Ligand SMILES: CC(=O)N[C@H]1[C@@H](OP(=O)(O)OP(=O)(O)OC[C@H]2O[C@@H](n3ccc(=O)[nH]c3=O)[C@H](O)[C@@H]2O)O[C@H](CO)[C@@H](O)[C@@H]1O
């Protein structure tokens with residue numbers, strides 16, 4: 001894992017990319033499937049796990065519960081035959097969102113769980129009321145005190161009971177928490193208005209491979225019939241659709257021809273539709289490979305983020321970067337999170353013309369962007385700045401890499417392999433260069 005906190009990314013933009021990129025396993029699947037491994041009293045082998053700070057932290061959360069976890073390359077082995085404590089550590093859980101979702105699995109296994117409120121991207125209030133209400137409907141007593149969610153199942157045996165649960169909003173995390181809780185509960189749980197994201201389906205497939213009885217994942221009604229115990233599993237997680245989408249957008253903005261493999265095109269339907277809408281050609285080379293061709297003209301479009309299968313909120317910031325260089329006016333409405341447009345002002349530093357009103361961004365296409373120092377405020381905001389930096393004339397320096405490294409597996413290395421002029425350097429040397437007014441691209445990465 002690179003040293004993110006003291007590093008910055010330097011990008012010399014305006015160069016097309018060329019070649020092939022392999023997409024890593026999905027962050028949001030890997031994290032919740034690691035939590036799901038806590039349901040199993042045998043060995044869980046999880047393959048295709050991306051190299052990410054969030055995965056490392058999630059591994060630390062699981063180890064802190066007294067569960068055995070080892071990692072070799074992209075394989076993680078977890079054996080939760082024994083979970084020594086029901087209390088997850090504050091300093092780890094507060095670093096990512098998905099750690100909280102483990103409350104469902106811990107409660108199902110032990111009948112008790114103490115989970116600090118989670119961290120994750122600061123893109124809105126992100127309450128956990130739907131998780132809590134669902135667990136209460138399954139018979140748990142739940143109270144949030146001093147920033148800790150304390151849950152236990154009263155009565156002998158401490159086993160949750162199946163329930164009919166309607167989610168006010170199709171929350172990904174709440175669907176996953178409750179699905180995990182229900183796999184070992186007594187009786188049938190029906191989740192209505194459930195999230196339909198591919199990562200929810202991946203978690204369901206993982207649980208089913210361990211012997212869980214789950215029907216309907218990928219639709220808005222999921223039925224889970226609890227089983228007494230789950231067995232060992234060897235499971236490979238799906239490719240990361242957001243990483244794939246980010247590379248497609250990077251290809252589009254730099255007018256490049258690149259191929260992406262290990263993708264599931266069906267998971268990218270809303271994004272590919274929008275890219276085609278604005279003039280980008282994307283070819284399905286094979287069932288797991290996409291090719292993007294250089295676009296002559298990029299046209300403006302409107303985006304409304306929605307739960308899957310709508311346009312994903314996690315692609316909103318990268319797509320905004322692309323629309324800054326499209327011909328005409330675009331309107332982007334962020335409907336999922338209430339504070340996820342902070343990248344707009346950083347994109348404006350690069351010469352974009354974006355006005356924000358409430359949850360809507362009005363993007364007026366400009367002919368060029370020009371490099372500048374910028375700061376990533378969250379994970380996808382940072383990705384948007386990388387994308388803009390690849391297209392901007394001159395040098396862009398991006399701070400805040402701890403956000404980027406939470407969710408992108410070696411993005412700088414992958415972009416270098418595609419010919420991008422991008423370097424991760426220590427912040428002090430970048431500052432020294434600014435003082436010396438050195439804007440030149442270093443010889444080591446000149447193409
Ligand atoms: C680790 C992980 O998988 N993160 C993803 C997950 O986050 P996460 O699971 O946190 O997102 P949710 O789907 O839960 O959030 C959607 C909306 O529901 C609200 N809400 C959620 C739970 C709750 O108890 N009460 C409530 O009001 C949220 O504030 C938000 O406005 O799905 C998001 C939406 O696709 C993605 O952007 C994140 O990348």
Ligand SMILES: C=C(OP(=O)(O)O)C(=O)O
Pocket residue numbers: 096097098119120121122123314379380407
């Ligand atoms: C918002 C995201 O992650 P998290 O839910 O972990 O904050 C994301 O992956 O874009």
